[in-house]
Amino acid sequence: MTNAAEQIIFERSRPGRGAYSQWPEDSEPPDDLPPALRRGRPPLLPEVSELDAVRHFTRLSQRNFSIDTHFYPLGSCTMKYNPKACNTYAMLPEFLGRHPLAPVSHGQGFLACMYELQEMLKAVTGMQAVSLSPMAGAHGEFAGVAMIRAYHAARDDLARDEILVPAAAHGTNPATATMCGCVAREIPVGPDGDVDVAALRAAVGPTTAGIMLTNPSTLGVFERRIEEVARIVHEAGGLLYYDGANLNAILGKVRPGDMGFDVIHMNLHKTFSTPHGGGGPGAGAVGVSRRLAPFLPVPIVGREGERYRWLDERDLPQSIGRLSAFMGNAGVLLRAYVYMRMLGREGLARVGEFATLNANYLLARLRQAGFDAAYPQRRASHEFILTLKRQAREFEVTAMDFAKRLLDYGYHAPTTYFPLLVPECLLIEPTETESRETLDGFVEAMVQIGREAETRADLVKGAPHTLPVRRLDDVRAARHPDLTWKPAVP
Amino acid sequence: MPFIPHTEEDVRQMLEAIGAQSIEELFDEIPATLRIRGLDGVPEAMREQEIGRLMTARAHADGRPLSFLGGGAYEHHIPAAVWAIATRGEFYSAYTPYQAEASQGTLQAIYEFQTMMASLTGMQVSNASLYDGASALAEAALMAVRAHRRSKSQRILVPANVHPHYRQTAVTTAGQQGLKFESLPYDPRGGHLAAEGLVPYAGQDVTALVIQHPNVFGVLEDVDALTDRAHAQGALVIAVVNPTSLALLKPPGEWGTEGADIVVGEGQPLGVPLSSGGPYFGFMTTRTEYARQMPGRIVGRTVDLAGHAGFTLTLQAREQHIRRGKATSNICTNQGLMMTAATIYLSMMGPQGLARVARTSHARTRDLVAALARLPGVRPAFDRPFFHEAVLRLEQPVGPLLEQLAAGDILGGLDLGAWYPELGSSLLVCATETKSDTDLERYAGAFSTALSAVRAA
Amino acid sequence: MSPSKIPADLRYARTHEWVRERPDGTLEIGITDHAQSALGDLVFVELPEAGRVLGAGEACAVIESVKAASDIYSPVAGTVLETNEALVSTPETINQDPYGAGWMLRLRPAESGTADGLLSAADYQQILQSESA
CATH class of the missing domain: 3.90.1150.10 (Aspartate Aminotransferase, domain 1)
Known part of the structure; x- marks a missing residue:
């Protein structure tokens, strides 16, 4: 990390400077464009040398935490190591240069990877068909719920516009229901973290389109009565949607298809280790049971003999349609493909095992150190929740304060204040790629911060102290939005 | 074990700390009937050297036509520095910048990106990217319905010379919420949309007109006349533009008397490889008054406890993690790294x-x-x-x-x-x-x- | 946290709005001290257009803090007469003076629209106590 402030790139700009070697040869000003359509004032872009740009963005990068530099125990985000080979082989020049509308004669290699990725994703999830086109988890959710709607519509079952979500669901679930023209209805969660089955039974009916569940849930525990939940929803005529945010927990142990789910999305940027890129891109492939297969979003890769080709609306006339201009985040999908091939069947099965081992170990150590688990009677899955309500009450130090102080200790903060059900919560997910020593170091930091909370609460409440900036004034940011840089008026 | 650092001794001691006999025991809450024995259908593991050989062969098969x-x-030519920097681990493997203090690099890059895109399109505010150009058009249509409070029709006019995949994506995405996309014919001789084409809609409630410029045929539209006509008829204008072209062409913010209302497009030409169709990024800019109707992340500059300037995600109450079912969109993960690459590209291009x-x-x-x-x-x-x-x-x-x-x-x-x-x-x-x-x-x-x-x- | 102020002369809704009957028979509506305190520093207010006809319990405005957004429901049916436009540029007024300068809208109640069915200050107080228990 570097704490030295970095100028806004526009402040480095000098008229007439430029990265000349990167520019193309110039051409005559066009004489065929009507003056009314031409740009007058040039856009506000920086005028800097190549070195200026390289130094500026390299320094900016150094003002970030990242997996390559820090431990990221971010619950529900699965911040595991992103193997470098995945990047290297996805960025072979032929793959980078391939145009999305290039004929399949110039894409059999790429399409083979995509086809095999579809097949592997079917195998690990127990679903019958897969489309790779959604570009993020929420995009996959959209595709999934749209397919559920299309399924009901195809059966003339038109009253089904309610999507049930557990009270602890990720915000994208209800937002997706709205995007699909449905209404989200919350189902309460019992004190043990499982869905309240009686409430579910009372909620389902002829307007139920389906239910969206993560399993293990966002509370970090396995939904033990999943088969019963599936039966209740199916008997009411609804379908089951599996939010794959927590697929890492069960990889190789149990499959959503076997639990009775009709449609799932997979966050390839979580479970299959493609990078988060500071917010994206991800990939949100969807898998479906046989009854939803006709509705999959296009395009999909099909195989005829030894040749691969795109399947589009002509092959899937009931498809919900197209979700983007082309086929999705191909480069991300190639990275996931390389990752899955490097792990293979045994390596993928180990993912769930060691993610679970690490989470349970970390939970055990933290509890021994005096921290409170939100669900102490339950086995942790690949993640778990601590509640700091005792610390908040006794020392007025909140979960957010702990999270910010962890940054000073060199650990990225866990997920805070999600799920909202648990007061003062930290949702912690270590992933399988972290070593025991790293987990021990994290426990040590938490213990230290706990001591500081008792003796030097201000130190914790004012954290972080060692990062490029202290806590930021979010209220000012929202009340007086400064969203673009403006040159000083001379 | 590939990418798992545990030694046998680690596993033994960790299980002891947990109080479990085996890793298997940690899965005892999963009903036995659901357990699987293995992942048949996934091939055996490959070493890095082997997968390298396979991928190189497959890439070679696709060639470089x-x-x-x-x-x-x-x-387009992409300067070597763009991806050399964008693939630095600190950008490549960073998470979404929710913890602002640990993400100042990404946040500042977004702020610079917002500045560049706002200026390039001639608008006041920009978000931090959407999935791609086509999905950005779908989001723009939904946003127009929110922004245009007086219009109740949810009708969006889309000329037939808008890229067909964009039109299809808009229907798939926004059609679910009842938006109606109505096609307008293009002029068979010019390939453009004649402003007279809007006359039949005078006096009707139309939420927005989409203008792609250059359109799918590469043809330039009569953007001033179309924008003024749409505004005169009470519709908002959604511009779909190629960012490269805006170095040469009048930005949508200057179209007609009042300018376009929402501008979207495909960011790929700005330093992002073709890569079979993705990852690319969609951009979206708009007027200040519509900023809170935008989907996606937005970064603002503010100050920290010590009064120093810093950057943070802002106007977040629009987003799904706060607003849930009433959010402007369900988008969460965006195309951050591609946006970072574009910011570097635009800095080198100037x-x-x-x-x-x-x-x-x-x-x-x-x-x-x-x-x-x-x-x-x-x-x-x-x-x-x-x-x-x-x-x-x-x-x-x-x-x-x-x-x-x-x-x-x-x-x-x-x-x-x-x-x-x-x-x-x-x-x-x-x-x-x-x-x-x-x-x-x-x-x-x-x-x-x-x-x-x-x-x- | 200091106890919330609950003026005795106002009526209250379970969704934390207050209603003031004005001498001319119109109603003034805002959010309670408890609500503003729970939301935290407000950063944005979206108000309905004058002339809009509202049903009882209809969502008619939105307020945002950094960490939350909340719909405001009209406690009674009626027509919007005017809104407090000053809040748009200074939403913090609601934090500072929720029952005074932080009022949000004024309504002409519909024939059926009456504040009679709403909670008294004492009832509202009891609800807050049971919520925090």
Whole structure:
């Protein structure tokens, strides 16, 4: 990390400077464009040398935490190591240069990877068909719920516009229901973290389109009565949607298809280790049971003999349609493909095992150190929740304060204040790629911060102290939005 | 074990700390009936060296043809520094910048990106990216419905010369919420949308008009007249633009008297590789008054406890993690790294470099069209100015011709027959600054040969 | 946290809005001290257009803090007469003076629209106590 402030790139700009070697040869000003359509004032872009740009963005990068530099125990985000080979082989020049509308004669290699990725994703999830086109988890959710709607519509079952979500669901679930023209209805969660089955039974009916569940849930525990939940929803005529945010927990142990789910999305940027890129891109492939297969979003890769080709609306006339201009985040999908091939069947099965081992170990150590688990009677899955309500009450130090102080200790903060059900919560997910020593170091930091909370609460409440900036004034940011840089008026 | 650091001794001690006999025991809450024994259907593991060999062979099979394809994705030179920096682990493997103090690099890059995109499009505010250009159009349509409070119709007019995949994506995405997309015909001679085409809608409640400029044919639209007419008829204007073209063309914020209301487009031309269609990024800019109706992340500059400037995600109450079912969109993960690459690209290009890319791409396409139109039976389909793509009408069917060219490792353009059967045999071609005189000569030569061969067949 | 102020002369809704009957028979509506305190520093207010006809319990405005957004429901049916436009540029007024300068809208109640069915200050107080228990 570097704490030295970095100028806004526009402040480095000098008229007439430029990265000349990167520019193309110039051409005559066009004489065929009507003056009314031409740009007058040039856009506000920086005028800097190549070195200026390289130094500026390299320094900016150094003002970030990242997996390559820090431990990221971010619950529900699965911040595991992103193997470098995945990047290297996805960025072979032929793959980078391939145009999305290039004929399949110039894409059999790429399409083979995509086809095999579809097949592997079917195998690990127990679903019958897969489309790779959604570009993020929420995009996959959209595709999934749209397919559920299309399924009901195809059966003339038109009253089904309610999507049930557990009270602890990720915000994208209800937002997706709205995007699909449905209404989200919350189902309460019992004190043990499982869905309240009686409430579910009372909620389902002829307007139920389906239910969206993560399993293990966002509370970090396995939904033990999943088969019963599936039966209740199916008997009411609804379908089951599996939010794959927590697929890492069960990889190789149990499959959503076997639990009775009709449609799932997979966050390839979580479970299959493609990078988060500071917010994206991800990939949100969807898998479906046989009854939803006709509705999959296009395009999909099909195989005829030894040749691969795109399947589009002509092959899937009931498809919900197209979700983007082309086929999705191909480069991300190639990275996931390389990752899955490097792990293979045994390596993928180990993912769930060691993610679970690490989470349970970390939970055990933290509890021994005096921290409170939100669900102490339950086995942790690949993640778990601590509640700091005792610390908040006794020392007025909140979960957010702990999270910010962890940054000073060199650990990225866990997920805070999600799920909202648990007061003062930290949702912690270590992933399988972290070593025991790293987990021990994290426990040590938490213990230290706990001591500081008792003796030097201000130190914790004012954290972080060692990062490029202290806590930021979010209220000012929202009340007086400064969203673009403006040159000083001379 | 691949990417798992545990030694046997680690596992033993960790299980002891947990109080479990085996890793297997940690899964005891999962009903036994649901457990699987293995992952049949996934091949055996490959070592890095083996997967490298496989991927290299597959890449080689796809080759590196000489391409004149456009149609929404464009080949441009990408300075070496762009991806050298964007793939630094600190950008590549960072999480979404929710913890602002640990993400100042990404946040500042977004702030700089927002500044560049707002200026390039002539608007006041920008978000931090959407999935791609087509999904950005879908989001713009939904946003127009929210922003245009007086309009209750949810009707969006979309000319037929908007990229068909964009139109399909908008219907798939926004149609779910009841938005109605109505098609407007294009002028058969010019390929553009005539402003008179809007007259039949006068007096009706229309939420927005979409203008793609340059449109799918590469043709420039009469943006001033269209924008003014749409506004006079009470509709908002959604502009779909190519960012490279904006170095040369008037930005949407200056269209007509009041400018466009929402601007979206495909960011791929700004330093993002073609990569079979993704990851790219969609951009979106708008007026200040509509900022809170935008989907996606937005970064603002503020101060920290000590009064120092810093950056943070802001206006977050629009987003799903706070607003849940009432959010402006369900988008969460965006295309952050591509946006970072674009910010680096635009910094290296600057106003002059980007203008050169635009001018040269335009000039190369003019050269290409002139060279091909000299061949017998080939003529431009439309008589209006274009940017860096153009439609040629042929006397022979396009499919066999393109196959012949592809056999010689030339991707000769896009057969528009499937999208626009009314145009007959028509071919969409594109030449950017990446094409040399030699490339154009090679293409024209091969084209001529292929024409004769197809004619003879 | 200091106890919330609950003026005795106002009526309250379970969704934390207050209603003041004005001498001319119109109603003034805002959010309670408890609500503003729970939301935290407000950063944005979206108000309905004058002339809009509201049903009882209809969502008619939105307020945002950094960490939350909340719909405001009209406690009674009626027509919007005017809104407090000053809040748009200074939403913090609601934090500072929720029952005074932080009022949000004024309504002409519909024939059926009456504040009679709403909670008294004492009832509202009891609800807050049971919520925090």
